[in-house]
Structures are given as C-alpha cells and as structure tokens.
Amino acid sequence: xxxxxxxxxxxxxxxxxxxxxxxxxxxxxxxxxxxxxxxxxxxxxxxxxxxxxxxxxxxxxxxxxxxxxxxxxxxxxxxxxxxxxxxxxxxxxxxxxxxxxxxxxxxxxxxxxxxxxxxxxxxxxxxxxxxxxxxxxxxxxxxxxxxxxxxxxxxxxxxxxxxxxxxxxxxxxxxxxxxxxxxxxxxxxxxxxxxxxxxxxxxxxxxxxxxxxxxxxxxxxxxxxxxxxxxxxxxxxxxxxxxxxxxxxxxxxxxxxxxxxxxxxxxxxxxxxxxxxxxxxxxxxxxxxxxxxxxxxxxxxxxxxxxxxxxxxxxxxxxxxxxxxxxxxxxxxxxxxxxxxxxxxxxxxxxxxxxxxxxxxxxxxxxxxxxxxxxxxxxxxxxxxxxxxxxxxxxxxxxxxxxxxxxxxxxxxxxxxxxxxx
Numbered sequence: 001x002x003x004x005x006x007x008x009x010x011x012x013x014x015x016x017x018x019x020x021x022x023x024x025x026x027x028x029x030x031x032x033x034x035x036x037x038x039x040x041x042x043x044x045x046x047x048x049x050x051x052x053x054x055x056x057x058x059x060x061x062x063x064x065x066x067x068x069x070x071x072x073x074x075x076x077x078x079x080x081x082x083x084x085x086x087x088x089x090x091x092x093x094x095x096x097x098x099x100x101x102x103x104x105x106x107x108x109x110x111x112x113x114x115x116x117x118x119x120x121x122x123x124x125x126x127x128x129x130x131x132x133x134x135x136x137x138x139x140x141x142x143x144x145x146x147x148x149x150x151x152x153x154x155x156x157x158x159x160x161x162x163x164x165x166x167x168x169x170x171x172x173x174x175x176x177x178x179x180x181x182x183x184x185x186x187x188x189x190x191x192x193x194x195x196x197x198x199x200x201x202x203x204x205x206x207x208x209x210x211x212x213x214x215x216x217x218x219x220x221x222x223x224x225x226x227x228x229x230x231x232x233x234x235x236x237x238x239x240x241x242x243x244x245x246x247x248x249x250x251x252x253x254x255x256x257x258x259x260x261x262x263x264x265x266x267x268x269x270x271x272x273x274x275x276x277x278x279x280x281x282x283x284x285x286x287x288x289x290x291x292x293x294x295x296x297x298x299x300x301x302x303x304x305x306x307x308x309x310x311x312x313x314x315x316x317x318x319x320x321x322x323x324x325x326x327x328x329x330x331x332x333x334x335x336x337x338x339x340x341x342x343x344x345x346x347x348x349x350x351x352x353x354x355x356x357x358x359x360x361x362x363x364x365x366x367x368x369x370x371x372x373x374x375x376x377x378x379x380x381x382x383x384x385x386x387x388x389x390x391x392x393x394x395x396x397x398x399x400x401x402x403x404x405x406x407x408x409x410x411x412x413x414x415x416x417x418x419x420x421x422x
Contacts, residue, residue: 022213022230022249024240025222027057029091029210030105030139030168030194031202035071036062036095039200042075046082046090046202053203056217059091061105065115067094072112086217095139096124102139102147104164108223109134125156128163135227137166138189140196141178153178155186165226168194169233170208172320183308183325184282190226190251190324191233207237207319213249228252235319239268241311243323250310253327258302262326266295266313276314281306304332353396370395371404378403395420 032038033045042060049058060075067075072094079090097103098118106112109131117124128136141149155161167182167189169175175191182189192210195203213230214221225231229251232241242265243250266274271293279287279299283306287299303309308325315321370379378398400420 021215022225023216024242025056025212025214025217026209026234026237027055027059027089027212028195028197028203029057029059029093029137029166029192030061030095031058031197032062032095033060035060035075036066038062038198042078042092043082044200045197046078046088048200049202050082050084050088050090055203055209057089057091057212057222058202059093059105059107061093061095064094064096064106064112065118067112069112072110076110083219089217089219089222091219091222096136098124099146100148101150102141102143105137105139105166105168107135107137107226121150125160125163129159132163134163135166135223136164137168137192138164138182139168139194140170140174141167141182142174143170149178153182153185153187161186161188165190165229166231167191169322170194170196172235175233175320175322179322180280180282183310188229188251188253188325188327190229190231191322192231193233193235207235209234209237211240213242229324231324233320233322236268236270236272236315236321238270239266239272239315239319239321241266241313241321241323243309243311243326245326248326250324250326253329255330256303256328256332258332259300260303262299262301262309264295264297264299264311266291266293266311266321268293268315272315272317272319274313275316278312278314279309280312281309302332303328354392354394366407369406370398371406372401 028049031045033042034040035042045060046058049055060079062071062075072092076092079092082088082090091107093105093107094112095103095105096113096117098121100119101121106128113124113127117127128134138150141147141153164187167179169179169191170193179189179191193208194210195205195208197205199205211232211234212222212225214225228249230249234240244263245254245260248254262279264277264279266277273293274291274295277289277291277295278285281303286301286309306328308327310325311321311323313321367382368380369377371377379393398420403420
C-alpha cells in the first residue's frame with residue numbers, strides 16, 4: 001500500500017510579539033456617540049478609548065441617517081486629532097442600517113449614499129463599488145429577526161466581494177451561524193469582534209476585540225491589513241491568532257498542492273490555556289487539539305476540495321478566537337492512494353507523558369523512532385497501525401527538550417518535532 005502522510009504537528013512553545021514584519025494591534029471597529037444614538041461626542045470617544053480603555057484603535061461609526069455631513073467631518077477631524085503615531089489611531093466611519101437587509105459600516109468615505117439605499121441592496125452595493133477607496137463591514141449578522149442578512153449572504157460577484165472585506169461578530173451564535181455560510185457562498189471575509197458601543201464605554205464594554213496584523217500602528221497600515229485579510233476576532237482582550245501557509249498570510253488565496261504547511265500561532269499574555277484548537281474548512285472540522293497558552297504549530301496537510309481553512313480556538317474559560325481564512329484554489333495532480341495519518345504530538349506539560357499516533361486506515365510495517373537533537377535514538381519499533389485505533393508509548397523517562405519523531409514506511413517518511421516540557 002502506498003502511504004501519503006498528510007498531517008503532522010510541530011508544537012514548539014514560544015512568546016510571539018509579531019509574525020515577520022507584522023505586529024498585532026487590538027481595538028474596536030464599531031461604536032456610536034451622541035451624534036446618533038450613543039453618548040457624548042466622537043472626541044470624547046477617542047480620548048476614552050485611548051487613555052482609559054488603552055486599546056490601539058477605535059472607529060466611531062454613528063448611524064448614517066442621523067449624521068449630517070458636517071458631523072461626519074467633525075468625526076474625521078476628531079479622529080485625526082486623537083491619533084498619536086505609534087500609540088493610537090482614530091478612525092471615522094458611519095453605519096448604513098437597512099431595516100430589511102442588515103447593517104454595514106462604511107470606512108474611508110467622505111460622502112454618504114442616499115438614505116433611500118436602505119431599501120435597495122443593489123443600489124448601496126453599486127454606490128460602494130463606484131468608490132474603490134471605500135470599503136464596508138457586515139455588522140452583527142442575525143442580530144434582528146426582520147433582517148434577511150443580505151439574502152443569507154448570497155454571493156454578488158467579485159466587485160462586491162472586494163468591497164466587503166470584514167464580517168463582525170458580537171456573540172458566538174453570530175459567528176456559528178454566518179461565518180462559514182458566507183465563506184461557503186464565495187465571500188472573502190475576515191472576522192473582527194466589535195463592541196457596538198451605545199454608552200460611554202468605548203473599549204471597556206467587554207473584553208471583545210478586533211485584531212489587526214499591521215506593519216505599524218497607522219491608519220494606512222490598518223486599512224492595508226483589513227483589505228489584505230490580516231484580521232481576527234477575539235472574545236479575550238489580549239488573545240491572538242495567526243495563520244499562514246509558506247509565505248502566504250491569512251487572507252491570501254493560494255494554489256493547493258500536496259502536504260501544504262499551515263503555520264498556526266496562538267498566544268494569550270494572561271497564559272490562559274486552549275481547551276480546543278480547531279482547524280476548520282468548508283468540509284468541517286479537520287483537526288482538533290488542546291494546548292497550553294502559547295502555541296507555534298505547523299500542520300502538513302493535503303486538501304483536495306476544501307475552499308478555505310481557518311482557526312477557531314476556545315479557551316478554558318469559554319472565550320473564542322477566530323482567524324481569517326487562507327483560501328485554496330486549483331487542482332492537485334500526481335497524488336494517488338492518499339491516506340490520512342493524524343499524529344497528535346502534544347507538549348507533555350500537564351499531560352500524561354505519552355505520545356499518541358492515530359491513523360484513519362491500516363498502516364503495516366512502519367518504523368517509528370524518537371531521536372534527540374544529538375542524534376541519540378531513545379525509542380525504535382516496528383509498528384502496525386489499525387484503523388481508528390491509537391498507538392501510544394511513554395516519554396516519562398525523557399529529559400525536557402526538543403525531539404525528532406520519524407515514521408518510515410516503504411513508500412514515505414514523515415519527520416516531525418515534539419517539545420517535551422514539564
């Protein structure tokens with residue numbers, strides 16, 4: 001039997017401040033003031049978010065039908081005045097709110113569409129497409145029973161798709177019901193968690209955050225991150241997630257091929273552990289594992305039909321984090337008799353000092369070895385794996401450190417790493 005080893009995990013814990021040239025920033029892309037149905041002024045909101053809440057950015061997005069052109073200008077001026085290079089960014093936008101379709105935030109536009117566009121989804125989309133410098137965010141899908149949620153996220157073509165880079169969550173149900181549905185329908189949407197403040201609590205209403213991976217903390221860099229899809233949604237104020245494949249960051253569309261590496265990083269500066277880290281696609285859950293707070297993991301995977309992959313991670317206190325997707329295109333050729341081998345190799349910290357190998361099919365006459373970085377072999381055995389049964393061996397007698405695991409079959413060799421840390 002020809003063996004194609006498809007999944008491998010490399011768990012090496014580390015504290016990460018940024019991915020390559022990118023640094024993570026936390027903030028809020030949806031809030032209101034007294035210019036519509038909130039409190040106080042945009043200047044007050046930016047000052048509070050910066051000096052009290054301590055978030056990196058705030059977007060004031062008052063309801064369009066309640067905001068005059070002069071008030072939009074005042075919001076833009078207040079955003080610019082509150083911005084501190086490298087310290088805080090104020091963003092001015094507004095919320096388009098149809099009673100039929102749902103609500104959307106509009107960014108980087110100096111003008112507003114006619115209020116009559118609330119009754120015509122096509123009219124609003126055409127208005128936005130005609131302004132390529134502007135872009136929009138789908139707000140709190142499913143929030144009201146009378147919304148049709150943009151015809152249940154019916155896909156409206158590439159031009160509309162490009163004008164809507166973001167989808168907002170304000171609760172878990174919104175994410176569960178609409179994120180994958182929108183992606184399955186063809187949208188290229190990156191998630192953010194926003195507070196939608198209507199009181200003077202900008203950034204302190206809850207611990208939810210929009211996460212952006214930027215080259216610097218500036219308005220242009222943030223807009224670049226949003227349009228490139230380098231965002232995530234977090235219910236925890238300092239938990240972050242990063243996903244990439246090779247040199248392609250989340251938000252990218254890449255040609256699929258065999259044994260693609262997907263690099264996953266999760267971190268929480270409060271050291272909250274992850275009860276479940278899920279690698280998901282339009283075909284559902286692909287891989288799930290638990291881990292301590294700091295995770296730096298590479299998964300090698302062959303995906304034949306999946307349109308996208310993303311990370312959904314859950315902390316032990318029930319907080320969720322969602323990454324933006326990596327999108328897949330094309331067809332894999334030259335791979336046959338593919339077989340899924342899952343090798344969950346976890347850090348030993350707080351676990352039972354065992355390594356588990358799980359196969360979805362029978363694998364006969366495979367040689368497994370555990371080798372330290374000096375080349376010393378600590379475990380060697382010829383094994384046969386049964387379908388959907390685990391092979392387990394203990395590592396309690398090994399010192400902490402990095403080890404190499406090799407699984408050799410006549411047609412293929414898998415090499416992966418584990419970190420033993422107690």
